[in-house]
Amino acid sequence: MTSIHDSPLVRKLSAFVALSENELGVLERLHQRRRSFVAGRDMVHQGQSEQTAYILSQGWVCSYKIQPDGTRQVVDFQIPGDFLGLRSVLLRTSDHSFEPIVDIEAAEVSAEHILDAFSQAPRLATAILWAASRDEAMVVEHLVGIGRRNADARMAHFLLELCARLSLVNMGSRSGYDCPLTQYHLADVLGLSAVHVNRVLRHLRERRLVTFRSSQVVIHDYGRLVELAEFDPAYLDQAGPLLK
Amino acid sequence: MTSIHDSPLVRKLSAFVALSENELGVLERLHQRRRSFVAGRDMVHQGQSEQTAYILSQGWVCSYKIQPDGTRQVVDFQIPGDFLGLRSVLLRTSDHSFEPIVDIEAAEVSAEHILDAFSQAPRLATAILWAASRDEAMVVEHLVGIGRRNADARMAHFLLELCARLSLVNMGSRSGYDCPLTQYHLADVLGLSAVHVNRVLRHLRERRLVTFRSSQVVIHDYGRLVELAEFDPAYLDQAGPLLK
DNA sequence: CGTTAGTTTGATGGTCCTCAAGCACTGTGG
DNA sequence: CCACAGTGCTTGAGGACCATCAAACTAACG
Numbered sequence: 001m002t003s004i005h006d007s008p009l010v011r012k013l014s015a016f017v018a019l020s021e022n023e024l025g026v027l028e029r030l031h032q033r034r035r036s037f038v039a040g041r042d043m044v045h046q047g048q049s050e051q052t053a054y055i056l057s058q059g060w061v062c063s064y065k066i067q068p069d070g071t072r073q074v075v076d077f078q079i080p081g082d083f084l085g086l087r088s089v090l091l092r093t094s095d096h097s098f099e100p101i102v103d104i105e106a107a108e109v110s111a112e113h114i115l116d117a118f119s120q121a122p123r124l125a126t127a128i129l130w131a132a133s134r135d136e137a138m139v140v141e142h143l144v145g146i147g148r149r150n151a152d153a154r155m156a157h158f159l160l161e162l163c164a165r166l167s168l169v170n171m172g173s174r175s176g177y178d179c180p181l182t183q184y185h186l187a188d189v190l191g192l193s194a195v196h197v198n199r200v201l202r203h204l205r206e207r208r209l210v211t212f213r214s215s216q217v218v219i220h221d222y223g224r225l226v227e228l229a230e231f232d233p234a235y236l237d238q239a240g241p242l243l244k
Numbered sequence: 245m246t247s248i249h250d251s252p253l254v255r256k257l258s259a260f261v262a263l264s265e266n267e268l269g270v271l272e273r274l275h276q277r278r279r280s281f282v283a284g285r286d287m288v289h290q291g292q293s294e295q296t297a298y299i300l301s302q303g304w305v306c307s308y309k310i311q312p313d314g315t316r317q318v319v320d321f322q323i324p325g326d327f328l329g330l331r332s333v334l335l336r337t338s339d340h341s342f343e344p345i346v347d348i349e350a351a352e353v354s355a356e357h358i359l360d361a362f363s364q365a366p367r368l369a370t371a372i373l374w375a376a377s378r379d380e381a382m383v384v385e386h387l388v389g390i391g392r393r394n395a396d397a398r399m400a401h402f403l404l405e406l407c408a409r410l411s412l413v414n415m416g417s418r419s420g421y422d423c424p425l426t427q428y429h430l431a432d433v434l435g436l437s438a439v440h441v442n443r444v445l446r447h448l449r450e451r452r453l454v455t456f457r458s459s460q461v462v463i464h465d466y467g468r469l470v471e472l473a474e475f476d477p478a479y480l481d482q483a484g485p486l487l488k
Numbered sequence: 489c490g491t492t493a494g495t496t497t498g499a500t501g502g503t504c505c506t507c508a509a510g511c512a513c514t515g516t517g518g
Numbered sequence: 519c520c521a522c523a524g525t526g527c528t529t530g531a532g533g534a535c536c537a538t539c540a541a542a543c544t545a546a547c548g
Binding site for chain 4: 150151192193195196199
Binding site for chain 1: 339
């Protein structure tokens with residue numbers, strides 16, 4: 001039997017609030033309706049007004065928008081512990097698609113469920129809204145990266161952000177992590193071509209900064225990578241406000 | 245004496261909900277504390293944890309992030325009727341700066357004020373959260389634009405989005421609008437250099453699509469501009485959900 | 489063992505940046 | 519009234535960065 005303590009969401013939130021027994025119980029109830037999805041088939045399609053959100057417990061998902069001309073822009077990746085479609089369920093407007101990158105496990109949560117949970121454990125609401133605001137901050141940082149960083153720095157920054165996020169749920173460290181993304185995924189998130197992604201990766205590897213190969217990211221020199229990316233994790237760890 | 249009906253925020257929200265007398269009263273009380281700011285001097289600075297938000301009633305503001313290397317990325321512009329720092333006041337994390345582009349008028353609102361208003365008029369809360377989610381959708385669309393559109397389409401898309409937003413508060417139409425932005429502002433929002441912005445504008449002007457000159461945007465051919473930008477306003481007017 | 493998805497490398501060229509310089513307009517102080 | 523400084527716009531030249539096209543290679547899989 002698996003404990004609620006194994007939930008990546010719990011691990012993530014625990015980094016910011018010490019969760020009470022009551023709060024853990026509410027979270028456990030949120031995880032009731034487990035579902036699986038297979039890699040590659042969209043869970044939610046652009047335009048569709050979906051009424052359910054998910055808490056991702058295993059696997060990776062990407063949320064993206066397709067342009068009329070067929071090009072794709074990935075807005076964000078979700079990793080275990082992340083919400084999928086939280087905003088769209090609260091505000092009934094899903095304007096992008098979700099695609100599982102590998103086979104995934106997720107807990108389905110309806111708007112009611114969430115609002116219930118919020119009223120039973122208000123501090124939990126704050127914690128989850130904090131997580132949501134962090135997601136938004138990541139989108140903004142992503143925007144800045146695409147607008148104002150060159151390809152090398154963009155890649156470095158992206159890999160470092162993933163590192164920080166994965167570390168929070170014990171799925172990585174400063175020396176590296178598992179990563180099921182293809183170079184096409186990287187291209188679509190960074191606004192580059194797949195060919196150029198390949199060259200950038202080679203470049204970073206040759207400079208002995210980081211190696212991305214066979215679904216693994218190995219960070220050779222964390223410090224110099226941070227420097228190249230001008231990575232400032234301030235937008236990720238706003239620990240202060242929630243501790244009280 | 246000015247009526248609450250003149251407030252751009254009221255005009256904006258009215259496009260989506262028929263506001264009751266009670267709701268108008270609550271909105272009026274939100275507009276009590278009027279303040280002015282002069283052009284060019286930051287209202288809120290990156291990193292500062294500000295406790296107040298504003299409802300912009302006159303003028304334009306831009307929210308941006310400065311990179312360590314000095315380059316700037318504008319995340320969004322605020323026009324009358326828009327909130328400034330709503331998220332940061334609710335979640336106490338302001339990670340970018342706000343700069344008035346011209347002298348502005350705004351109403352200061354504290355977190356308490358807003359929460360009070362929400363409890364007095366729950367439907368208003370929905371409407372305001374809808375506006376917030378629209379802002380987020382705009383950031384996502386912005387991301388897609390910078391990542392996957394060329395300079396011409398990016399510019400066209402941006403000018404069309406502004407057109408739609410301004411029309412909502414009666415400050416523009418499909419034939420054009422006033423716009424106090426400089427070409428440097430355009431460069432910083434579109435992730436281009438100011439020099440290239442100038443060339444793009446010339447190009448659009450020569451093709452008789454749109455003219456941006458002396459603080460005025462004149463749209464010559466709305467249809468062909470929409471086509472060039474592949475502009476689909478779906479992400480802006482999610483009228484449906486709130487009408488009930 | 490052929491097929492498919494993903495990676496790698498080369499060649500070529502377009503988009504957009506940078507540097508540089510000149511122009512137009514506005515406000516300021518002598 | 520005029521010099522001037524400041525801000526914003528405009529245009530040219532040259533080159534960096536990254537896209538596109540093309541092709542070969544590897545690994546996984548039925």
